[in-house]
Structure formats: C-alpha cells, structure tokens
Amino acid sequence: MTAPSWPGNLPNGKGTFENGVHEALLGDPSKLTHPIKDVADKYELLPAFLKVRGLVKQHIDSFNYFINQEIKKIVRAKGNEKVTCDTDPNFYFKYTDIFVGQPQVEEDYITRGITPQACRLRDMTYAAPISVDVEYTRGKEIVVRKGKNGVGAVVIGRMPLMLRSDRCVLKGKSEAQLAKLGECPLDPGGYFVVKGAEKVILIQEQLSKNRIIIDVDSKGQVTASVTSSTHERKSKTNIVLGRKGQLCLRHNAFTEDVNMAAVLRAMGVESDQEILALVGSEPALATLLAPTLQEAKSMGLFIRQQALEYLGSRIKAGKQQYSSRRSRSKVDEARDILANVVVCHIPVLQYDFHQKVIYMAVMMRRMLAAMIDPTLIDDRDYYGNKRLELAGGLLALLFEDLFKRMNNELKRTADNTLSKANRAGQFDAAKNLHVEMISQGMESAISSGNWTIRRFRMERKGVTQVLSRLSFIAALGMMTRITSQFEKTRKVSGPRALQPSQWGMLCPADTPEGESCGLVKNLALMTHVTTDEEEAPLARLAYLLGTQPASLVSGFEHSSRGVAMVFLNGSILGIHRRPKRLVKEFRRLRRAGRVGEFVSIFLQQDSVYIASDGGRVCRPLIICDRGVPRVTSAHTAKLKRGEWGFSDFLRNGLVEYLDVNEENNALIALYERNCGVATTHLEIEPFTVLGVVAGLIPYPHHNQSPRNTYQCAMGKQAMGNIAYNQLNVMDTLLYLLVYPQRPLLTTKTIELVGFDKLGAGQNATVAVMSYSGYDIEDAIIMNRSSLDRGFGRCIVLRKYGTVLKKHQNRLQDTVVAAPLPAGQSKPTGRHKLLDEDGIAAPGEVASPGEILINKQVPMSTKDPMPHCMTTLPPSAYKPAPVSWKGPPGESCIVDKVLLTNNDDGHIVIKTLMRHTRRPEVGDKFSSRHGQKGVVGSIVAQEDMPFSERGICPDLIMNPHGFPSRMTVGKMLELIGSKAAVSCGRFHYGTAFGEGSGLADNVDSISKTLVEHGFSYSGKDQLTSGSSGEPLEALIFMGPVYYQKLKHMVLDKMHARARGPRVVLTRQPTEGRSRDGGLRLGEMERDCLIGYGASMLLLERLMISSDQFQVHVCNHCGLLGYFDANLGCAVCPSLKSSDQMATLKLPYACKLLFQELQSMNIVPRLKLAEA
C-alpha cells in the first residue's frame, strides 16, 4: 500500500504524525474498521484553552489590535496623514507615527502612573496619552519631532484604556501583584473605567460588509445587495428586478433604478456578447438576461458615451459633492460615481473598471441563478453572514472621526493665522492642536454610550453599558453579551430565532425574555472573535497556489464549469481550476502555522472564499484524518504534565479554529464513537455550546429548555461575592452574601470561570412537600433557626457621595462641623452622626433622614468675591447636606468614608452605608433551574419535619413546582448533592457530561446514597414537627443550591394613608420613592361603576384625592374667588357676590377650566339645584 498523498506529510516535510493516525492510514487495512478509541482527558484542552484565552479575549484582542495596528493605519491613511493649508502652500503638518502610551494622569503638573482601582475610587478615567511623531513647517524651516521608546513627541489626547489590554498595568501580572494593585485576579477585564464608572462596550452584531447577499425583497423579488465599507465611505448597492424583468441598479446616488446593461456599458463593456460572457452564457441565464439587454437597446444605449449620459441624467441632485470641481459634465460625474461610490470597496484605479465589472457581473450572475434555483437565496440570519463589532472596531471609528475633526480644526487655525500678513510670532502647528477634542470625545462617547460618527452619519445609542457588578456572573455575562442592531419593535421572528449555524458559537440558553428576546445573545464558552488580518500576503499566497488573476482571464472562463472564483474578504482575486486542491493546500498551510490561525477558507458552490476580516466568530476543533482524531492520549498526557499548552496543539496542527462558514465544509463528530471515514473534525467538549452563565446550571440537559433560559436571567440577579476586592470598592449599590458557598453539585464551567471561588448562593436542605398552605404559587417555607444561623443573610452597601465644587468666583463648597447645641459635647438630632470634620463617622448607626455629609454651598457662585475678605462668613453659605434616605424604622451603619480628589481637582467625598439583612417573608429566592419563589412563611425549627437522623430542612418547596416545569435537573441536583454531602466529594452535573464522566449519573449517585444509608431515590421518612406523627408520604429531601435574588421586600414595600401631593394638580404623588399614593386606576374604577358603589367612587376619586371647594357664579357660570375683606365669594366678571354658589370638585377639574380660560376658551358651569 502506498502512502496516500493526503494528508501526507506536513509542509515542513518531516511528517510527524502520531502513531494512531499513521497506523490508521498506512497500517493494516482491517484495523480501519476498529472503533476509535476515546481520547483520554480530551476535556483538558478546554482549561488549557481558557488559560491562554481568558474569558474575554475577544474584547482585549480587538482593543489591542486597535491600539497597536489599526490606529497607525488610520494615521497613515490618505486623508489623515497630512494637514495642509489653503492660504500658505508651503505649510504642511504630517504625522509620521502614533503611539498609545502607558496609563498615566497629570496632577499638579506632575505625570504619574495610575491603576484602575485608583480610577474607580477617584472617579477618574483610566486612560493613556496618545502621542505622535510629526514633521511640519514652522516659518521657513521644517521641524521633525520624534519621540523614542514607543512614545511620540507630541501628545494629541488621551485614550481610555481597556483593562488587561497590552497597555494596561494589569497585563501579565501575577495574583500577588494584582492584589497589590487592588485588583481581583478573577476579574476578566475587557472593560473601561471612565469617570470612575466601569463601562463595557457591548459586542454589536451586524450583517457582514462587502459581501454579496442574495435576498428576497418585500415583493418577493430576488435582489442582490452589497454594503460596501471602506475607511472613507459606506454605500449600499442593490441590483433589483425591474418591471419588465430587467436587472436594474438601485443606489442612493441615482434618482431611479438604472439599467444594469447600461451600467456595465458605462464601465466599458460595450457589446452585448461581452456582457453575456461575463454574466453567463448558459441558456437559462441568457434568457433571463435578455430583457435587460433589450431595454438598453430600446433606450438607445449602445456605446459607453450614451450609457454615461443616461446615467448622468439620473444622478441625484446634491450628490455632485463627490466631484471636487463644480464645472463638470454629467458624463464625468457619472463615471466618477461608478468609480468611487457604487460598490466602493472594489478599488478603481485610473478608471480601470475591470475589477468592478467582474464583480458586478458576479452579482448579476448569482442573482439570476437564484431566480432559477431559489435554494441559492442567502439567509440573512445565517451566522456566517454576520460580523461582530467589538470595542476596538468601534473605538477606531470614533477615533478616526475625532482625529479628522482635530485636523480640520488645525487646518482652520492654520488658514486663519497664516492668512494674516503681519503675525506676531511664528505659527507653530504642534502647539495649536486641540488636545481636548480627542480626549473628551472618547471619554464622553464611552461614558454616555452615544456613538456619533459624522462622516458615516452614524448615530448609535446605548453602545456602552455600565458593568453590572451585582454578582460575579452578572459581570462575566455582560462581557460575552452581543446586541443586535435590529430594532426591537419589529415583530419578526427570523433574527430572533436560534439559527442552526449558531451551534457552538452562541449560547442557546442565555437570552433575555421579552422584547429583546433572541436579539441579545451570548457567546459560547470557546468562541473567539477574529480581528482583521493583513490581506496582501493572503492574496499573494492564493496566486502562488494557482489562482489566475481575474484581469488575465476572459469573461467566458469565469463562468465555465469546474472553475471556481476565488474571493478574498468579498473581493474577487481571480479564478482557480482546481478549487478543492486550493482549499486543501491552504488549510494545510494554516495548520502548519504559515497562515494566520483565524484565516478561514471554504468552498461553496463554485466559489472559494478566503476570509481574514475581523468580527467573524470561530471556535477550536480537533482535526481528524479520515475520522481519526489527531489529538491522542499521548498529547493530552503532555498537556496534563504541563509540557504543552493550547498553542502547542495549534502549532502542531492538531487543533484548528473554524469559523461559521468553514464549519460547512467540515463534518464534525460530537464524540469519538461518532467518527466515520468522512469525519474531518471532533468537538473538544460538547458542553462548550453553552455560555458562561448557562454553564452554572447542573444537568441543564435534563431540563425543559426555557427553564435554563430563565436561570440565565436569574443567575445575574443572585447575590454572592462580587470579587476579591469587593470590600475595597465604592459602588452605588452592592449586594453581598454573608456566607456564600460553593455548590455541592458543580459543573466544569463553574470551576473554569471561578464561580467556585466567588459563589452566589448556599446549599440549602430542601424538602419537597406541602406545608401550611403558605407555599402555594411557588412560595417557599423557611426554617427560622437556619436564618438565625446565617442562611440567606446579606449585606447591602449603598454609596452616598458628593463633590465639593470650585465655582467661577473662586469660592468652593465646604463641609463644616455640625453646630453643637448648648451644653452638649456632641451634635444631636439630624447631625448625630457627624464627626468634627462634618462627615459621618464610620461605625455610627444611622436612622433615616440623618445627615452624612454636612456640605455647604456658597450663596453666590457667580459674583466675584470681595477683595477684603479672605474667608467668608457662614451666612454666605447655604446648607446642602447629603442625608441617608432609608426605609423608615430601619437603621444602617456607616461603613466607610472616602475623601479624595478627582480629575478636575474637586474634592470627592463618598460614604458607604451598610445594612445587614436576614431573609423575611417576601424575599425572593431561586434554585439554579429557573425556579424562583418568595418566602411564604418562616417556621420555627421545632415545627419543621425531621428525619430519624435528626435532619431538618432549611427550606420547604411545594411539589407542584415540578410537573409543569419539568426541571428534572433540579431533582438530579438534589440527589447528587445529597450523595455529595454523604460521601464528602463534590459531585458534577456538567451539561451532556454523563457519557464523558464529567457528570455523575443517577446510578452511581443512588449507589452512594444507599452506601450511606439513604434511600436510592433520595426520599426520606419524615416525622411532623408539630404533631410528632410520621408523615404519610416519603419526602424527597436533600441539598439544593439556592440563590438569594436582589429583589427584597424591604426595598419594595410601600403603603400610605396620607402623604405628599403634587403641587400642580394637588393629587397624591406617584411612586414609592415619593411616598406616593396607590392608584385606583381605570379598570378598578370600571369595577366600581359596574357594581354601582357610587359613594365609594366619589370618596376614592375625589375626597381622598384632590377635592377642592370652588365658588361659581350662577349667572355667568365662571369660577369666582373668595374675598377675605368682604367675607364672601365674588364673581370676577359681575364683581358681585349675589349669585355665588359653592361646590366641590376635583382640583384637576378647576385647573382644567383655568387653563382653558388662559387659551381663550370659556368653560361655563351651569348649576342646578341638587
């Protein structure tokens, strides 16, 4: 048997395949039928992968790419590199290089390094200076300024830095070093600290740019569209079907749809035959193309000039701006538009339209083909057609815009200064840069989330969000979140549905419910998002591998059979006669590390697509040769010994990244036993289809799927530990659990993300039974003694802060000591908490309304201060204290006080208030299976049922929660945890893990239970605690990990009898925060009307609300007033009090009358005796 050429030797010529593969290929053919052995500890690849990647590599990679490469590309771009001046032709200002430095801040003219923790506490921005090397003219001399050591000579602004990016101080630090910097080692980074707030730039999903998409429009017609995007321009080009079946170009630049044949003709393809050859000469295609050619003929468009005139007459007014000179013929304009605007991502150099002609022909060809065969229509929701835009890309857009604006500003100042004949000094451009422009633009965009890119007329809101620090998982979940640009209001199911192509890339469970369901998604555990990669070497490689450049072959060859078009990132490279070979060779080079690991190549129909653009989602897979996995136990052993890392697997061609499109060329086996001869890849671990948040659920594959989705939403509301540095932060609101635990039933994901170190819940012994009736509708019964012992106890920390401003007139806000009442040594009343410095003392117990910071603000902040006075008298200030607004009857403790100053030099005072709460009736709890419930009753331990061993549940859950929800996973968790406590080993419930030993199965759990004297079913015989009689049924009892959710009655309960009213309408205020009334709404009102309780209606709607007594003139029907001098009511128009009547009506009604009067409408009341 001779060695087959494929997969043959590795390109390095050494042929270092492992024995297994070698044997399978070259050994005894009979062995081929043997079952493939499982790769022991294949799972170990996952921790290795996460070790190199971290959980938020996509963000960090994208940002690193931006600050290291893309920013330089932006500065080198044609329009940005050089600033010239209209008035002085000799002037120029040229950027030669740009650098983003290390994080630092300038305070009191001293530049110092800063840490993220300092920025959080001090409300500053974690940013680094952007510096440039420049070359410019100053007077007659040319100044060249160059910095060194990776720092430029001139600072042009500050760039907010992403945590853990290349420039961040946290990069590559050990746990001890991180601790020294006040940072949690489990914190993933990937966010920004702007003005003290942690901001995440969410991943944005959009349709991929520069790709032809064949779609069906609203009329059911096939269209082809391309969204072209280059640095300078964005444009959308459509080819649609005209009324007569002709192909038309639809573009913004033209007033109407224009004939495609005319377009091609205008680009220099004059003969019909040539057009036919380009698009396709097969009879079916030719027939469909005929109407187009016919129309062109009927319009008399035969030569290029005619076609250009035709197009020129249809250019949209106002689009002339594309040409620089105004006096241009329409023909020239049309040519310009075709060259630079239509499908602008295909470059046209010196009006050589060849590339663009081929591209448009391919668009037409694919469109016509789709009309014949509807299966060729693309799916917009297919994930291979999507690109994810990350922080780096979004910041690059913003930066380029700001950079351009800054340069325009520089140009304007240069124009102005240089035009003046006699200037005082020489104009130094480097000193006239608007440094604030970039700094402020970046800072405000990130802190507000409004992305305004002027040149693309882009206006996006909500791009950034504050990092949710409710729990560790909430923060982590936010970093993997993807939002879609799709409008939420549209009632379409397509973009919301779970697409099969999302398999392994996006988490199928983690999406919110409600309006944004399916539009907000989350990355799966092993997903990576690519960044841009250089195209030129890839193109060169494709040519070397036998691609014929498109410009060298004729139109007929493009469309002949067996020949494939080769695309690189959406542009045509050329054609290849043996596409399969090209793909194979390309992949081999990639596996050998000669091509970037994230470059994808795939064959679809008769085209080869090479993609190296950023924003594609991809994931690693084990490569198989004819069904034999390249990774063997020998490799995983090396991994376990620590000799190999994940990158070694990549380097040795054992594992590779596949993006969504390339997955279509692969046959991926889930397990080794599924491997067949045609199998090309093997999954690393099936549970990686789930994301971080869904990974916390034990046995999710046994649950009804929406339950997992519910848990994904709830896991983010669970209290627990936030980070190792949780006690050193000053967040507005922080919920912590007093005794968080690690779940008895864990999953591999839990261990990988560190949830076992920062748990958010407790293992409660749950009895599934009915008790007392206070457990209906998912309510749970709690054991009072468990609460005494600390179950569900939580700490709520809330920040109350203020800034001492410096005002225009050089006055400053102050904090003063509280006034001492006579004969007392300490302040009393509302000032009770205050120290001598006017700030509450840590450890003091506060009750509602007490002052925390005794701040004073100057009365006048504008008028200049009188000269003679150095200090102002106390009367010049008015009090502006910060006080604690807590629930009445509760007390709270001053935990910490922080005094510092921020970026602007203002003093910042923050006080942290601490409140420890034990669970009460109405607090919300949830297990990890979407089973939430409120505490219905708290029962003393002696009344709780107990087993003969003396075990007594912490929590009783009603069995009605199970049948309709079908959360079998929760039952498995219960018996699994029970086995875990009995035998002292944490059990596992990893998704789909029973087969691979990553989850304990029911059999072994039952065995453990029986070994330790429990029933195999997890049921126990219980005795009633109140009567002492045995319960008739056996009770399913064991530990379940319960989460305390942030919704607590204390923050929500509200009732009022009397209280504040709104000034305008005199009706009760609205909302709990304003101590508002409880509204008797329309529907309640309707009930009362229906019932006929008129007096109750009157009371509710008027007497208890805004009853008002008015005086009405019986004669003219207008509202009168009460004259205190006369002691009677007076009519305003008659000026008499003769016919005045008094009546009661809602104040809002009186207000309406008066408002109507104010707009010259007279409402008159006609009164009758009652």
Next chain:
Amino acid sequence: MTTLGENRRVPQVQIRVLRDDYCEFVLSDTDPSVANALRRIMLVEVPTIAIDLVEIEENTTVLNDEFIAHRLGLIPLVSNAVYNMKGVFEDAGEEDFMDVEMSLNVKCTSEDTMDVTSNDLTLDVKHPEVHPVGYKQGDFDALKRPILLVKMRKNQELRLRAVARKGIGKDHAKWIPVATVSFQYMPEISINRALMDTLTEQEKEDWVDATPSKGVFRYNNITKQVEVDNAELYQYDGEALAKSEELGKPGLVTIKERQDIFIFRVESTGVLKAEDVVLTALEVLMRKLRNLQEALPQQDVGAT
C-alpha cells in the same frame, strides 16, 4: 375533673447509649404527643448560655461588626452554670447572676495570616466555668479544635466586649443545646409465613435483597425461612411492599409503626451534657404541666 383510671400507663425510659455528647434511649408506654413534646422542649426550651450582646471598640478586620457579632453569638458556651442564672425576661433581683462578660482583644503583629478563635476570648473572672466548648484544650484534637472567628492580617485589630446571657432556642437558634434531636417509631414487622412459603428460594432471597436498608430481613439458609432480623433498621422505604406486589403476593409482610415505643437520639453541641439536656427538658415539661394543672381548676370553676 377526671382522674386517670387504674390502667393508666407509666412511661418507661430505657437508656441505651450515654456519652457526654450523645444519648440514645427508648421511651415506651406513652403517646407520640408526649414524645414530640419532649423533643420540642429539648430543641428549643432547654436554657443555655450564649453571647447575646457585643460592644465593639475596635474592628479593623475584614469582617464587619454585625458579622463578627453574629459569629460570636453562635459559639457554643459550656452552660452548666445556666441553672444558677436568670434570663433577661425572668424575675431577677440585684444580686442575681445574669450576665457573663467576656472580652476579646487581639492584634495581629506577624506577617502571616492569624486566626482569631474562640480560644482568644478572655473569660469572666467571676464565672470561669462559662467558656467556649473546647476552650484551650489543645489544638491537635480535631474535635476540640477552637472555633474560628475571623482571620487577620498584619496590624489588624479586634477589640470587643461580649456579654453572654441565658436564653432558649425559641428566641434564637444560638441557644439550642443540641445538634440534632429526633425520635423514631419502632417498626412492627410481621411476615405472613403461609404466603411466604409459597415463594421459591430465589424469590425469597430477592425479596430480602429488595429492602435497601440491610439487616432488617434475613434469609436463613438453614431453615429456608425469611426472618425479621432487626426491625429498628427499617426505614419505611416501602420497597419490601413493592417487591411483594411485584411478585404478585401482596400482604407478604405488614409493617406498622408502633405508637408507643420511641427511640430517641440526642446529640449535644457540647454546651450541656446530653443527659442534662434530657433531664432539663423533662423538668421543663413537668413545670409546664404543673402550670397547666394550677390553671385548670380555676377554669373548671369558671365553666360550671
């Protein structure tokens, strides 16, 4: 007023195991209500001593004041002195013994992490007998290891005064004297011999194996009979009954809970000896009954 008749039962107690921290006894000739009353009293009405008030002077540890106070409260204190003490809600004179004052004064001076444990508590000089369970009895015995309160780093300090008081488990779980207290009904198992004999040997063996709690039934190889070995081990799992159904012979065995024999198991936390818990509980029960008895005749008079 009715008097108990001639055939009134006199409850019997038979002690099986008696250790300082564990007591197992059989209570017989009484009703479940009495047994349960005893259990409930042992759980929540036997007075013990626990730290109830904490005044913190200095706390620079990582745990906040409430946190430490809560932990202090849960430390089990040896409560033999509780009988001489008066609780907060009891009628007490000036000289009555109500408070035990302890203090804690620790500062970490070393570079290493330091453990603050129950051993660091300074006892009340007047009442040295009130001390945490396992107080300074050696760190090596795992059972007597002191209770960890908080861990400290260099220069952290904890200074506080704690007052321990008498209380009962009804007020707070920290006063509960037992880790577990429970009772079990004695099962009464009777095998239908006639029906059992219709089974084959294999079926008999299978039937015995069906019960997960081993040792309840035994297949005697010599007599070829199924015997009840130790009925007490039976867990009411119903498997034997299910197996009988499966074999098509329902009624092979009848299992009942005897309503007059209770096996009690009391496991103390160490604050009181297990036997003291039981005895005190009986005393409390008696006192309650006496109170009731004293109140009843007046009611009778009122009713008639």
